[in-house]
Amino acid sequence: MTQMVDYADAVRRYDPVLGIEVHVELGTRTKMFCAAEVEFGGEPNTQTTPVSLGLPGALPVVNGTAVEYAIRIGLALNCQIAESCRFARKNYFYPDVPKNFQTSQYDEPIAFDGWLDVELEDGTVHRVEIERAHMEEDAGKNTHVGGSTGRIHGAEYSLVDYNRAGIPLVEIVTKPITGVGDRAPEVARAYVQALRDIFRALDVSEAKMERGNVRADVNVSLRPTPESPLGTRTETKNVNSFRSVERVVRHEISRQAGALDAGRTIVQETRHWHEDTGTTTSGRVKSDAEDYRYFPEPDLVPVEPSREWVEEIRATLPELPQARRRRLQTEWGYADAEMRDVVNAGAIELIEATVAAGSSPAAARKWWMGELARRAKQDERELADLPITPAQIGELQGLVDSGRINDKIARQVLDGVLAGEGDPEAVVVARGLEIVSDDGALLAAIDEALAAQPDVVEKVRGGNQGPVGAIIGAVMKATRGQADAKRVRELVLERIGA
Amino acid sequence: MTDLTRLSAAVLAEKLRAGEVTSVEVTQACLDRIAAVEPAVHAYLHVSADEALATARDVDARRAAGEELHPLAGVPIAVKDVVVTRGMPSTAGSKILEGWVPPYDATLVERIRAAGMPILGKTNMDEFAMGSSTEHSAYGNTHNPWDLERIPGGSGGGSAAAVAAFTAPLAIGTDTGGSIRQPGAVTGTVGVKPTYGGVSRYGLIALASSLDQAGPVTRTVLDSALLHELIGGHDPRDSTSIPEPLPDLVGAARRGAQGDLSGVTVGVVTQLQGEGYQPGVQARFEESLELLTKAGAKVVEVSCPHFEYALAAYYLILPAEASSNLAKFDGMRFGLRVEPEDGPVTAERVMAATRGAGFGDEVKRRIILGTYALSAGYYDAYYGSAQKVRTLIQQDFDAAFEQADVLVSPTSPTTAFKLGEKLDDPLAMYLNDVATIPANLAGIPGISVPNGLSVPPEGGDALPTGFQVLAPAKADDRLYRVGAALEAALESRWGGPLLDRAPDLG
Incomplete structure (x- = not known):
């Protein structure tokens, strides 16, 4: 086990670089490529069609609203919007991917080359460069039954719910975020939070972190100085809260610094975040063996948003x-x-x-x-x-x-x-809390107070207004605080004739 | 009494409309014929007699009630097993889909049902449409009605044999590299591959998405036009579907049948004849050209230099797309599920065992080829280069259609070969589609019309040959005009349809 380096020490000796991929589930009525209605919390496998179940013969059709939402996001992030872009197939076998390929944009994203100014709590603004925002479909959800961890390892069997399969996602990928130094965790958190706020303002997603509407993959690497080439990064997947984003970055900086101090190299890998212990553990190692055999999706034609449409969307951005x-x-x-x-x-x-x-x-x-x-x-x-x-x-x-x-x-x-x-x-x-503004009622209370404290009356008449407060206090007490103190003072002075 | 099974769909439709026959009579005649000849031909994987008769009764009742019906209402049809049919098995000729009953209809099946056409059953095919002989079916061979020892072509050998054996007047095929046209050629039937996007692919179990196209399999050119108009046209569920309406196909067929082709320029593709084409096939082709000339067409020779790379490009693009399309067959959601014989039952091991047991050798061969062609580091050299060739072939066609209204060639270089003859030689099998593949790569329409008989080189009975006509994309009407003109000229020379000379299997 690598020795963790104290965070302050780590960022003194290493320059952290971030890369953040944020997936947002779009709040469209239907799925990315079919008319299955989407609603949170439905019975498993009730929100499906032959398309989202990947049945033989079924074909995808692009959801126009999802394209519009993706363009909205792209414009809000100051991106260029592609004049023509295609979907591709990302081929891999996994039971939650019904076709055993995910239909996703690959080398032709709908939006690219943008930026977002992120404001930290103390008002510092950091500009995050956006590489791309692309459309894709979500996978289904596996539930591993039996075993103690809820993970696939040790489970007796697994259930798959395809309600989520095919829900439209937009994935927003940053360029390397540099020059943030010890504020890297804050920047990461503020960036994801800023995106969440934008999704809500654009009305493209409910953007509820706790429902997994917004998920972040956090890449962290360290280098000796800002002038050094980029170090090897790790990617911590599916970080589901702002606080966790911040903690992941902090943890990875300390952990990687420890490994580098010990003379080890960082392995390019996927890591899992454990909320309970506040640590990450190694997932799968990314290597050349992972070959998704991308190729253009032949069942779809290119998406070609007209410039007029893009400008119309821009003009109506909230x-x-x-x-x-x-x-x-x-x-x-x-x-x-x-x-x-x-x-x-x-x-x-x-x-x-x-x-x-x-x-x-x-x-x-x-x-x-x-x-x-x-x-x-x-x-x-x-x-x-x-x-x-x-x-x-x-x-x-x-x-x-x-x-x-x-x-x-x-x-x-x-x-x-x-x-x-x-x-x-x-x-x-x-x-019965209304202020007593009835002078008659007040005067009765005042007279009572004056009668009880003749010495005060004398002093005031003698030109010392200091003790008036004692009379006012008595009146306020008598009216259970419901008198207007200013008015009481006026009436008291009037009564005494001072 | 007329043998109803020998009538064309157009004639049957006329008789049904006139009340001379009922759909129940026609459907029953087909079912009887199926019972008689299927043991020898084996064109069907599933016969849906009860459902077909129920549809027939319903349409007869509606007609009797004076309801306005589709022109083909009551005419029975057979559907290739690669097309999904609600409540009817759809195996695509594969063990991996044995027992699967789709919960939905392909768009073209919806249209067939909406037209009131009884569906007789599902026809045999090479597994997932991979093959040119139907020998790669997991459910046994289909036999060519002209010679039961021979292949009926493929992959749609079942549909072609069903129509040639008079068990159905109409059938649906699918054509990825010639699977409608080549079976048509070797069984003496008409087959049409429409323009890519002309018939919805929704509900076709995909082989190669950018090449697949469903189309009619019939005994006459007019019947193909009638069926094409029913199943064709825009479908919002298929993103590659052409939005514009179809041209007037039936009109073009009727016009062509009058025999006048003046003003039509016919381009003979240099690269699709000569070497590799049987002399008899070549001879029939040239005779047909003469008939077209007599009908008033002008015949010119055109060159498509990149066609020599078509087969190679096709056998990269098809396996690449197929490897991805066939990934969904994994035992997780539908169809065959095989658990590993020993060791843990994990998803990955079930997928491997299911695919190992469920797919045949040809399917595995192409999945492996395609997976390789798409792999990182090889993509540009294989899939990328193949796509470039595809563009060059499209450019060849564009240039050729500058010089000619239609292009023509023999459909298949040979007549039907013997069952088993090429089974161990995939390359020889692939060469059978050399003349049909370019149209799929370019997305243009093609028709095969029976144009005579030829004695195979090894001797024996004469076997059918086919004449292919190709037209520019969205100009499918030209196929029907030229095809019908040739059919009329040939039939007047022969004194009747070619299929009249086929052996009577009954």
Whole structure:
């Protein structure tokens, strides 16, 4: 077992280079090459046709919507869109590939030569060059039954579900990502996260990491200095969360540095990521023996998106996440650091909706990044998962703005909403939290307080306003905090005649 | 009483429409004929008598009710076993698909069913359409009705023999390198390979996707046109299907039958005659040329210099595509499943055992060839070069069609050879398709029309020869015009169809 090198030490002595392949399942209604309907969670082998089962005689037909989605992705990643491109067959025998070949684009991707600016948490921007984005079909899903690991080794038998077979995928391949140094893990994570946000903004995929809609293969290599030739890379497959992407890069840097320190060479291989131990283990060694015998798919004609169509798609692209962030920051008047915190907390949509519900941007940020962030952290849940909606926060802030409750009461109202007692208005009424703005009721409380503290009255009349607070405090206590303190002060002074 | 089995589809269709016969009568006549001659011919792998009669009864009832029916409604048909048929076995002549019953119909089968044509059964063929004699079927030989000791051609020997033996007026074939036309030539029947993309390939068990094309197998040129119009035309389920409508094929056949070919230039391809062609085959070919000239056609000689590489290119492209197309036969989802005799039962070992047991030698030979041709490091030298040759052959055709409206040649260099004669010599077998392969490589249409008899070099009874007509892509109508003109001229010389001279097997 290779000695792991401390991460900071590793990146001091080696220059890491990344390459990331991201697969995204497109959210089309039907599959890449047939009319089988796609829906998450169906009974096994119910979403199939002769085509996606690879039955003799069946032929593929390209899903036009999938092509459109692929072009959208390509354009969002600043890629060139091919005028003509073909599918190829990638031949290999495996039971989850019904035809024993995967129909995939090979040397003629639909999109190529792009880039994406990736912003790290501290605001540093790193440009990731995109090599290509190509279309392909997903494989079925194997379940290995028996044995302890759930892996094929030691299993008694395996089941195959072809519902996933033929779901359209777009694979996005970066050029080598260099010059990132010790920030390599962050860049990797931020890149995959940025892609996920783009997929959602483009509405081409639900892009749920936990469902495997987005999967990353992470390539890492080390070299002594940025001037050295690229080192041998390893490819860690099917990394399914942002956090794991970051951890894989970190782990591989430490592991490879250890191997290189020990004078060993890195083997070009596929590695598996183990979430539980935070380590990778060796998979299959990539060698010349792996020959997919690619050749152009003779059952399909070339895909030739007209320039008019491409421009039409470009013109109707939605606002992308980065541009949207910049626009909203300007509209909301947030400082850079404030905006970054909002982004990192995943609160953009929440704040946007809260503002739409009538709140000021400042108040919306105050709620979501303050009290609500605190409660989310306390409950160990995401902000968006709190049982309160932006509309309710907007309503709550409206109550404060109109002076019907004060900030302190608002927190009690929040408690009520979070406890499921209904909308803010209803909570205010039910809990009787409305500010006492009836001067008569206040005056009664004030007179009572004045009578109880004649010494204070004397002092104030003598020109010392300091002790007025004691009277106000007594009034507030008497009204259970529901009085407007400012008004109480005015009335007290009026009453004393000072 | 007329023997219904000897009538052409066009005549049967007319009699059915006129109410002179019923589909049940016609279908039953075919089934009776099958019962009588099948023991000797073995053209069918599966006979679907009950289903055919049910269709016949249904169409008779609909006709009686005054329903508007397709012109071929009630005319029975046989279908090559490489075409998938819902609820009917479809083995493609292979053990690996023994017992598989497809859950869906090929597009052309849907059209046949929609037209109300009773499907008599599935016809024998070389395994996965690999062969020129039907001897590579896993289910026994089909015998040539002209001489039961001889091959019926291949791969579609079953369809050709069924039609030649009068067990079906019509049949479906598929042609990847000549599998419709060469069996037509050696059995005295008409066979048409349409323009690539002219008939949907959806539901054809693929041999070589860029070469395969289904087409009609019949006894007359007009019958082929009628069937071609039914099964042809655009299909959105086949991406390579031609979107434009078919030309008027039946009209072209009727026009040709009137015998006037004035204004038509016929190009004789220098490279598709002479050496390697039997003298009798060559003689019949030249006589046919004279008849075309008499009908008013102008005959010119054209050269297609790259045809000499066609066979080599074909035997790289076909195995390469086949090696990939046949990968799905692995015992995992359908068909034969063989577990290894000893050792662990893993997916990989089941796949290997199934493929080892399920595929015949010719199939294995071509899978190995194709796998090799696509391998890294060899791709450019083999598959890549073959594709370049393919382009050159297309250019040869383009140039030739600048000089002629149609091109002609003998369909096959020889008459039917004896069963077993070439079984151990794959190269000799492959040479049988030398004249038909270029059309597949270029995607152009071709027809084979029976054009006489020739005594084989070793002596014995005279055997049929075929005349091939080739046309530019999407100009399939020219095949029918020239083919029908030649057929009319020959039949008037012979005083009837060539098949009248075939032995009566009954």
